[in-house]
Amino acid sequence: MTTDRDGEIVVSPNHVVFDLPEIVAVQEGLFEAVGLRVRFADAADRSADAERNPAARHKESQFTAARADVYNVCEWGGIDRLERDTRGGRIGHLRAAVVAQALVSLDDDLNEPHDLADVTVSINEYTGSHYTALHLLEGTVPRERITLAHTGPPGTRLDLLLAGESRATMLMEPFLSVALTHGAHVLGTYAYRGSQVVAPHLTAAQQEAYRTAVDKAVDLVNADRARWAPTIAAEAGDRLDPADLRPDYYRYTHIAPFTERRFTETYAWMRSWRLTDGRSGYETLRALR
Template identity: 30%
Template sequence: MPDNGKLRLFHLPFSFMLPQHVAGDRGYFADEGIEVEIVERDRESVDWKYIPAEETLTGDYDMDLYPICKWESLKRTWDMDDGRVVGAGTFADQPYTVYVRPESDVEEPSDLAGVPVGVNRRTGQEYTVIRALEEHVPPEAVILEHHGMPTDRLRALRDGEVKAVSLLEPQSTLAEHLGFRAVLRFENHMGIVAAEEVDAETLDAFMRAYARAVGAINDDPDAFREEYLAMLDADADVAPDLFEGVDREALLASIEVPTYEPPEPADRAELGAHLEWMKRRQLVDENADIDAIVGPAR
């Protein structure tokens, strides 16, 4: 436990992170004997990514635990010494989807060879997209372009600035209501990173509270629908043009709260295999050492 007795949790206001918010609001962390402070950046102040690219969360922002893409967790902890990876998982039955405009000649994943796909770089999602595309096209045919936040990517696709974009829910459903076509779906993989001060007992308590929130949501998803849709409401505030002409009532009615999964303790062997792939693709320093990246055995 940190010296001040309070666990500072960085929160991504994305649909797959809903259980962390629920565990805080419903007192599940407190029931496990840990006092938490959930830190979330305001959507209107974020124009690129929620996790700062040049500052450390465990140092500059004084966070104790933070979620991030599994592959970015490997890179960030090595390159920036920003904590150690202690957990990983898919977190939700909620895939990434690559969308194209309705008139596009891209009909199947193999047609994405040489086609720029819009992502938000330095968030980790680019690694997820690369891995998925490499199952259908040669590695040298994977082309990614930075187009920012989900609303920025949707706008870029709408305006013809890019031929395809990757999205998660609930922006995926918005894309479909805007008439875009899905051509590829693949799992979203996340990691949990902890500062050195977080001990095994505190981490176990965090995991139990998180799993309890997962169970509560899965047992009664409709009870959490309003919280789930909060991010879409925030998007409507910062990008109202994307919602023009969209039947908002029909849009909301078509969005379902997904089934969630709690994170699992970090698997050193599995993450080591991912690290080796990143090295082969020259996505991380060739000297990166999995023993310096993954937290101590629990």
């Protein structure tokens, strides 16, 4: 199994709204400026992203097979993937993307989280849509009355919502903006960062250079957000005019460390929902800086 491609670092792609800083860093030569060769792995076939087993999905399977060296996923998912993965790896940092998952509906009888007791909410299991739905609902709906259904990636969830086959779903950009242009309304939002999973062979120096380039890309994006909006909107195809992409449901900030306090709080919450068996610790999953 090859893990070092003559120093090249391969990124397993996530959705564009999460990957935009890395996309910009590649396009603008920011990785090269810090001495790294970075490229994205091929994302042509994303059909496995509908699988219930997250290890079978595109970005995770690319990493496990050593065809990619880094990828970002939601904070809770980063812990879950590393506990499932056979290759090994660490959480390097909290990613630069701060994105909202919004609970949306076209049903006039659903107007706030209180209305979702015993109502099925469409999510993709073990992704941000799953974890944020639990966080969003558990403050108002008794846990035993929260009902989630795995229906697949955001494009599929959007289609089910617009077809009237789903009463409520979790969506992030650009699929959220598409839903809103079709008359959907927001019942609640949950803004969250994610974690960057890194391969075990990447050195502390490589990771620091990677973070430096991504932070510079964040500054470029924030200096002219309208310039990059079409890149995000393009994932929705011809269903969304870039001018209709809502700027208030995503933003970018410099990379932050995954602290022990944050890990402890996150891990305790995951155990409370039986989303982990609790066998890992902070030093097990955190990458050296």
